[in-house]
Every structure is written in C-alpha cells, then in structure tokens.
Amino acid sequence: MYRNFLLFLLCLISIQLFGQNTTSSKPRVLISTDIGGTDPDDNQSMAHLLMYSDLFDLEGLVSSPSYGSGNKEEILRMIDLYEKDLPLLQKHKTGFASPNYLRSITKQGRKGAAPFKGYISSTEGSDWIIKSAKKKDKRPLWVLVWGGLDDLAQALHDAPEIQKNIRVYWIGGPNKKWSANSYAYIAANFPDLWMIEVNSSYYGFFSNNQKPDVVKTTDYYQKNIEGAGHLGGDFKDYYGGEIKMGDTPSLLYLMNGNPDDPEGESWGGSFEKIRRSSRVIFERNTTIEDSMAFCTVVEYRFQGPEINVPADSAVFQMEVPYGDGKQVWPGFYLGDGIYSLRYAPKQAEVLKFIFTSKIDRFPTGEGQLVVTNLWPGKARPEDYFLGENWYSDSSKPEDFDGRLQGGNTIFKWRNDILNDWAIRWSWLK
Known part of the structure; x- marks a missing residue:
C-alpha cells in the first residue's frame, strides 16, 4: 500500500515538474x-x-x-x-x-x-x-x-x-x-x-x-x-x-x-x-521619368467629379498588357471627389498601362513607370515604417x-x- 502511494506521488510530481514540456516540438x-x-x-x-x-x-x-x-x-x-x-x-x-x-x-x-x-x-x-x-x-x-x-x-x-x-x-x-x-x-x-x-x-x-x-x-x-x-x-x-x-x-x-x-x-x-516598406504616392498619372523599386506600393490619387456612390466603390480601373491580353486592377472612390488605386509591380521593367472609367470627366489616359531591381529601393517620406x-x-x-x-x-x-x-x-x- 505504501509502495503504491509512493509511485502515485512520484507520478504526480513528474506531471507537475515536466508537464509543461509535453507540448509537441x-x-x-x-x-x-x-x-x-x-x-x-x-x-x-x-x-x-x-x-x-x-x-x-x-x-x-x-x-x-x-x-x-x-x-x-x-x-x-x-x-x-x-x-x-x-x-x-x-x-x-x-x-x-x-x-x-x-x-x-x-x-x-x-x-x-x-x-x-x-x-x-x-x-x-x-x-x-x-x-x-x-x-x-x-x-x-x-x-x-x-x-x-x-x-x-x-x-x-x-x-x-x-x-x-x-x-x-x-x-x-x-x-x-x-x-x-x-x-x-x-x-x-x-x-x-x-x-x-x-x-x-x-x-x-x-x-x-x-x-x-x-x-x-x-x-x-x-x-x-x-x-x-x-x-x-x-x-x-x-x-x-x-x-x-x-x-x-x-x-x-x-x-x-x-x-x-x-x-x-x-x-x-x-x-x-x-x-521600411517602399511606398510612393502620385497625385497625377506617371511617365517614363518616374521610377521606383519593384514591389513598391504605388498609390495613385486623383481629384475628379463628386459622385453618389458608397465610399470604397470600384469605379475606374488600371489596364496592364499581359501576354496577348491584359490584367485589370480596380480603382476606388474614397468620397469628396477623391479616387485612388494601389499597384505593386512585381519585377524590374518599363511598365505601360492605361486608366479607364465610365465616369464623365475622370482623368483617364496612358501612363508608364520605370521599375528598378533593388528592393526596398530609395527611401521616401510616405514609406511604411516597420x-x-x-x-x-x-x-x-x-x-x-x-x-x-x-x-x-x-x-x-x-x-x-x-x-x-x-x-x-x-x-x-
């Protein structure tokens, strides 16, 4: 009886001492x-x-x-x-x-x-x-x-x-x-x-x-x-x-x-x-004179007509040639006549694209970006600080x-x- 009690006590002590180590490695x-x-x-x-x-x-x-x-x-x-x-x-x-x-x-x-x-x-x-x-x-x-x-x-x-x-x-x-x-x-x-x-x-x-x-x-x-x-x-x-x-x-x-x-x-x-994580904000379309590192978050902001849609509605788009077709990214209405779109180019290239929209007086048109090969690239005030x-x-x-x-x-x-x-x-x- 006494021996069984000792065995039970030893088991209890072992659980208390080592139980925290039973988690899988x-x-x-x-x-x-x-x-x-x-x-x-x-x-x-x-x-x-x-x-x-x-x-x-x-x-x-x-x-x-x-x-x-x-x-x-x-x-x-x-x-x-x-x-x-x-x-x-x-x-x-x-x-x-x-x-x-x-x-x-x-x-x-x-x-x-x-x-x-x-x-x-x-x-x-x-x-x-x-x-x-x-x-x-x-x-x-x-x-x-x-x-x-x-x-x-x-x-x-x-x-x-x-x-x-x-x-x-x-x-x-x-x-x-x-x-x-x-x-x-x-x-x-x-x-x-x-x-x-x-x-x-x-x-x-x-x-x-x-x-x-x-x-x-x-x-x-x-x-x-x-x-x-x-x-x-x-x-x-x-x-x-x-x-x-x-x-x-x-x-x-x-x-x-x-x-x-x-x-x-x-x-x-x-x-x-x-x-820091690279980010650049443009309040205009971009040209061949604009450059940034690949994977930079490029944020376009446009002033346009005020429209009666919920904020964060997709109302314009960015079209990028891809193979024999195109890839399309949505742009959003933020309210008060402000429109914005984010894009992150995946590799070094000269990127060509076009903004399109069915909204009257929206600033559509072709644009370009020069994307460089070293991430996170040049420091900018608008970068995300980590x-x-x-x-x-x-x-x-x-x-x-x-x-x-x-x-x-x-x-x-x-x-x-x-x-x-x-x-x-x-x-x-």
Whole structure:
C-alpha cells in the first residue's frame, strides 16, 4: 500500500515538474493558399506539404483566392489523393496527418481581393486564423501565405491581439500585386508583426537565371515522380510535371534551419531586417521619368467629379498588357471627389498601362513607370515604417541569383531539397 502511494506521488510530481514540456516540438502551421486559381504551382506545393505532414502540427488549410477561381474544394481533392497514398507513406514514417483531420481544418476564405481599405468582412478562413492564433500554446502559429494577404488582414482587423501570437512567412512578389490593399493595411497598422516578406528569393527554387516566372526545365519528374502513387499521377497536370513550387520555400524554412533566426541559413532562404516598406504616392498619372523599386506600393490619387456612390466603390480601373491580353486592377472612390488605386509591380521593367472609367470627366489616359531591381529601393517620406521583426530578401550582391534578389539563398539548397523529396517519392512506387 505504501509502495503504491509512493509511485502515485512520484507520478504526480513528474506531471507537475515536466508537464509543461509535453507540448509537441513540431511547428504549428496554418496555410493560406490560392490553390485552384490561375497558378497551379500551389498544387505542387500542396503535394509537398502533404508528403511532409509528419513534420508539422497543421492547424489550418485556408483557401484565399484574392485573384482567380481558387476554392477549398481543390484542397479537399488533394487530400483525397493523399489519403490513397497514405498507407505507403506510413510504412516508412509515423506522424502523418489524418485525412479526416485535414478535412476538418480546411476552410474557405475571401474570394476576390479586399477593397481599398484592405478588409471588408470576416470569412470562414479569417475566423479560423483567429481561432487558431488564440489557441493556448507556447509555440507561435506560423501563418504561411501562398497567395494574397486578404484573410490575414481581415483576421488582424477583427482580432488585432493575435499579432503577438503569429509569425508570417509570405510569398509576395506577384501576390503583392493582387493584394496591395490588404498589404498596405497590414504594413500601416501592424508594423510590429513578425513577418518574412519574400518578394523575390523564392524564385531561386525554380530559377533558370533569366527572368522571373520562367520555370527551369528538368527531368526530375521522369526520374523521381512518374509512377509514384496518386499524388505523382496528379503532379503531371501542373506545368507538365516541371518543378515550380514557388510557395514551397515557406515550408522549407521550417524544415531546415533555425526559424527563430531569419538572417541565418535555411532551406527557405536567408533574409535581412528592413525598417521600411517602399511606398510612393502620385497625385497625377506617371511617365517614363518616374521610377521606383519593384514591389513598391504605388498609390495613385486623383481629384475628379463628386459622385453618389458608397465610399470604397470600384469605379475606374488600371489596364496592364499581359501576354496577348491584359490584367485589370480596380480603382476606388474614397468620397469628396477623391479616387485612388494601389499597384505593386512585381519585377524590374518599363511598365505601360492605361486608366479607364465610365465616369464623365475622370482623368483617364496612358501612363508608364520605370521599375528598378533593388528592393526596398530609395527611401521616401510616405514609406511604411516597420518594427523590429520585419524581414525581406537579402540585398547582398553575392545572394543574387542572376537578377533575382536573394534568390541564391534558396537556389544553393535546391539539390539537397529535391534529393530529400525524391526519397519520399520512392516510397510511393
């Protein structure tokens, strides 16, 4: 009897002393993705995530298509494929996420970009971000954003106190174009957010040392993926099996390296602290004489006729030639005859565009911008001034991959990353 009492007492003491260490050492992760939209690289990155789900405590898969037709059904379809391959993965590793659990944390976020103010109304996805961020856990919630920032901006607006509980790794660049308004809202109102803003480094994962968005041609699919389960069969549908996976560096950052040290070495890149985010305001159209760094938030403000529409209504647009067609960005009426539009050019170029509107006497017309290649570029009084924990692409000359700022901090790890993944593909054959 006395012996049993001692054993009980020892167990009780152990729980009191060591109970605080029973929390998982895996990083807590929530993904915000525009999967199913215009860029199928999110499907490639989702396959990678699912095949490495044993390394993370996944807490959310949010569909956040600020542009295009993405939806949570595409996430669920990928989970169905994963479920079919899971028995083979489990022969080699334990701890893979349950398909039913993954379905339970898959949520629909904002469909379409936020208006000028950067937020509009809560979504299932933004509410889930809040719920996950408020969970009692000593570990931060890593919010990995593969698309626009609209759901994150909404969550921060609705529950600003979550800022202290989250860390964000955001694949910016083109996604900054599509969510310039939500980005502006976050940068202006949450400068102390712990943020890694990746505008160009991630290109190093698929670079061919030419211009961004050109996928490097390899035989990786034929050597490692072809014939590898249901996920492997599906992979062929994206870029014909060519590797892009522009969002995968967010996962790689948590897989290899010290995530508490953005300036250190990691598979997901090495970054530098920035204390300002570039912003420029024009109260006129721009010409070839105007220049700024890529990924600068360019804000146009026009004085025009007063009209009887609700503030933040989209009433004019900016049309940019793209391939054989054009891309269109909405401009908004702010009230009192003031109109405004934000645009964030994704790469160095001479940008040509035209403003159009059906409103009489609105100042339409063609314009140009010279976009330079070093972010965050020249300091301006209207920049967004940031706190101590905002990081972005390395500006060191040796870290450039060709013209890609910071690209070499990921490019140099590519063989190690793909060789490691090849092992997991082999499990599915």
